[in-house]
Amino acid sequence: MLGILIALLTCLLMLHFLRQHWSHRSYPPGPLRLPIIGSIWRIGVKVHKDTLIELAKQYGSISMLWLGQMPIVVLSGYEAVKEGLINHSEDFAERLSTPFLKAVGQEWGIAFSNxxxxxxxxxxxxxxxxxLGLGKxxxxxxxEEEAxxxxxxxxxxxxxxxDPAMPISNSxxxxxxxxxxxxxxxVxxxxxxxxxxxxxxxxxFLNSSSHILYELFPWIVKHHPGPYKKxxxxVEAMLTFARNEINKHKEHHAVHEPLDFIDFYLLQMNKSKNDPNSTFNEENLSYCIFDFFVAGTETTxxxxxxxxxxxxxHPDIQEKVHKEIEDVLGSSQEFHYQDQKKLPxxxxxxxxxxxxxxISLFGFPRQCSQVVNMRGFLxxxxxxxxxxxxxxxxxxxxWETPEEFNPNxxxxxxGNFVEREAFLPFxxxxxxxxxxxxxRVELFIFFANLLRAFTFQLPEGVKELNTDPIVGGSVAPRPYKLCAVPRSSSS
Incomplete structure (x- = not known):
């Protein structure tokens, strides 16, 4: 009797698998989807920097993974990425709603709201x-002051x-x-x-396995003390910091001379106070500030x-940069972002x-707002x-040499600068x-000021700094030390 039940269960599972496979025949190709876990097994326990690129080599520029019951489509290569983000810009405009984002207030702010x-x-x-853009x-x-x-x-x-990490983060x-x-x-x-x-x-936390566990099993993790609660x-501590700054601005609010984002936002709140469709309120302002810190600090x-x-x-490349800055701008002249045009x-x-x-592995995933047909796939x-x-x-x-560091x-x-369509870091x-x-302004002003002021050298006995990254949600360099030797011309 037990053998009959096992055989029957096996048949039912096979029928379910075949029916599922048939119903998904128009979906993009991808690894075998297994019960419960889906096809995420293909990525493995430890994600590395080339995980998605290797997936594309096997399944093509549009592939599909399953995280349990959740379908995930990966767009790989310039053409597919461009088609998805531009041709289907509105279709793919929604942010993914996850348990952690819901817990911290996804409906607010800019980066994660819909x-x-x-x-x-x-x-x-x-x-x-x-x-608040460029100019005086x-x-x-x-x-420039922070540089x-x-x-x-x-x-x-x-x-x-x-180790330059902390001074850079502070700035x-x-x-x-x-x-x-x-x-x-x-500081x-x-x-x-x-x-x-x-x-x-x-x-x-966002780059940790604890975050992944919370997103996969929130109903289990949330009932036990752990990193997610911390x-x-x-998040609440940062929002409290933002709210305190907002209150300070309200006390000294210069309506006619807004100087920062909070000033402009409070002015907009006042303009929109009689609009029933307005979303301008202090809670959204707090989350906008939170977004700036989360999205704008680590990346740069x-x-x-x-x-x-x-x-x-690459000391040879470093010297070429320094020489160009010195030849074009001189050692004493102040320079600004517009000077980049003179420094190809x-x-x-x-x-x-x-x-x-x-520096980003997956970026901020999006969600498809309606059924989309892309390159014949549903x-x-x-x-x-x-x-x-x-x-x-x-x-x-x-790219001519994609795996090499090549400014050419x-x-x-x-020797003139050339824009490249496939340059899509943002x-x-x-x-x-x-x-x-x-x-863009930050990177140019910080980089040019540092290369003008110092020669960056390897510590004694070190032949090369390790370029193998630490991979999480971001692709970060391993902790390293270098020597910032002052240049005599910048003293």
């Missing part, structure tokens, strides 16, 4: 970022080996503080130190850390750093969409990075 809230908050964010009355002077502060911090090391975080609050904080300020610690903790408390800081590592490993090689090196050591509504930007930046069809990717034969379409322009 629908009317997202559209209204993002539109305001774009307008305000432009108002914009964010550029604050970025000078970072140069001074490096100079204190007196050419001895040191980038202070740029966000200037954007949101209109001021910078001394010894207790509240600023707390803010940095919160941001660092959240970054580590992460949620850190990691890129700068990769930049210095690569310069130490420096600009090419910065672009190549972002391409070669792109993508069902609710499917998670991962546009693998890294695969576009390493696409052998688009962005230079023509005459994404594309309706969800393109809100802070793209500011990030």
């Amino acid at each position: 629908g009317h809230t997202w559209k209204q908050q993002r539109r305001f964010g774009i307008t305000t970022m432009r108002k 009355k914009g964010m550029e002077p604050q970025i 000078h502060q970072l140069v001074e911090a490096f100079a204190l090391e007196k050419g001895q080996p040191f 980038i975080a202070n740029v966000i503080c200037a954007l949101a609050f209109g001021q910078r904080f001394p 010894e300020d207790k509240e600023f130190i707390k803010l940095i610690e919160i941001s660092d903790h959240l970054t580590k 992460a949620i408390s850190k 800081a990691l890129t700068l850390r990769w930049a210095l590592l690569l310069m130490a490993n 090689y420096t600009k090419a090196v910065i672009h190549e750093i972002m391409r070669f050591k792109y 993508i069902p509504k609710g499917t998670v969409i991962i546009a693998d930007l890294r695969s576009a930046l390493l696409d052998p069809k688009q 990717h962005f230079l023509d034969k005459g 994404g594309a379409g309706t969800r393109v990075c809100l802070g793209e322009q500011m990030a």
Whole structure:
């Protein structure tokens, strides 16, 4: 009798499997989908930097994974990524709703919200970022000030080996503080130190296995003490910090002279107070500030850390950058973001750093808002969409030497800078990075100031810094030390 039941159960499972396989025949190809776990087994326990690229080699530029019952479509290579993010921009505009995002308030802010809230908050964010943009009355002077502060911090090391990670993070975080609050904080300020610690903790949690476990099994994990509870408390701590700053601005609100994001937002709240469809309120403002820190601090800081590592490993490229800056701008002249037009090689090196050591593994996944037919494949509504930007930046069809650090990717034969369509580190379409322009300004001003002031050398006895990354949600350099030797011309 038991044998009959086992045989019957086996037959039913086989029939279910065959029916499922037949019903999904129009879906993109992918690994075998197993009961309960789906096809995520193909990725394995430990994700590495080329996991999605290897998946594309086997299944093509559009492939499908299953995380249990959740379908995930991966777009790989420049053409597929471009088609997904631009041609299907509206179809793939929704953010994925996950247990952790729901727990911390996904319906608020810009980066993770959807629908009317997202559209209204993002539109305001774009307008305000432009108002706080470049030039003497914009964010550029604050970025220049932070670059000078970072140069001074490096100079204190007196050419001895040191880890540049913390000074870089402090400077980038202070740029966000200037954007949101209109001021910078001394690095010894207790509240600023707390803010940095919160941001660092959240970054580590989002890149950890604890975060993955919470997203997969929230009904189990949430009933037991663990890292996720501490992460949620850190989110609340950052929101409290933002709310305190908002209250300070309300007390000294300059209606006619808004100086930072909070000022502009409070002005918009006042303008919209009689609009029943308005989403402008203090809670959304708090979450917008949270988004700036989460999305704008680690990304730029990691890129700068990769930049210095690569310069130490490639002294010939470093010297070319320094020589171009000296030849074009001189040693004493102040320079600004618009000067990048005169520095094609420096600009090419910065672009190549972002391409070669792109710091995001999966980016921010999206969700399909309706059934989409793409390249003959059916993508069902609710499917998670991962546009693998890294695969576009390493696409052998688009780059001459994709696996090499080669600034010539962005230079023509005459040494002039060349824009490349496949250069998509900030994404594309309706969800393109809100802070793209500011990030570009930060990277140029910080990088150029540091390369003008120092020669970055390997510590004695070190032949090369390790370029093998630490892979989580981000692709970070391993902790390293280098020597920032002051250049005589910059003294």
